Amino acid sequence: DTAVSQTPKYLVTQMGNDKSIKCEQNLGHDTMYWYKQDSKKFLKIMFSYNNKELIINETVPNRFSPKSPDKAHLNLHINSLELGDSAVYFCASSQKAPSGTSGDTQYFGPGTRLTVL
């Protein structure tokens, strides 16, 4: 009964390849996110979707393309992988709620460790 799940957990690939990471949440949340954690452990938002609509798109190379087939899924596709893309990618979700409630708590998946050789 995992709340936020990601696949794969580990991904090792060659430079120049195209790869995808999948994320699913079974919490009934409206909003999903992708974060990147670099080698210095610093977490930074990449994208956010609310009800399948893109609402945050930080300065991320356009080689990264999120896709949300439904509000329970947010997949991340990466084209032409580069060495600098090596990081841990975290998916998260939250319930979009009126202000003053606890619905903003974000729940994180276990992460996908991407290594580009």
Add this chain to the structure above:
Amino acid sequence: KQEVTQIPAALSVPEGENLVLNCSFTDSAIYNLQWFRQDPGKGLTSLLLIQSSQREQTSGRLNASLDKSSGRSTLYIAASQPGDSATYLCAGISSGSARQLTFGSGTQLTVLP
């Protein structure tokens, strides 16, 4: 743009001590602030969320406070245990519909038995 800072980067204490982790943020129009725990090789576990209208939240041995005027939040851990060893991250959530989290770089806590 919100910036979040955590000091110290690492902290080592003997078991049983009470301790305080610090977090500071630049934008006082913060919507709310969330504290997380991250164990090595694992994802993030939400510990506490403080709404902007609140001053503190408590869960078990954890107490988090929020002072918007000074741009600070603290996480107090009472009677620390070796199992508390982890990296603790604070993150500020900006106002607006995006619910965007801006993270600090974390404090790596080691509780020695």
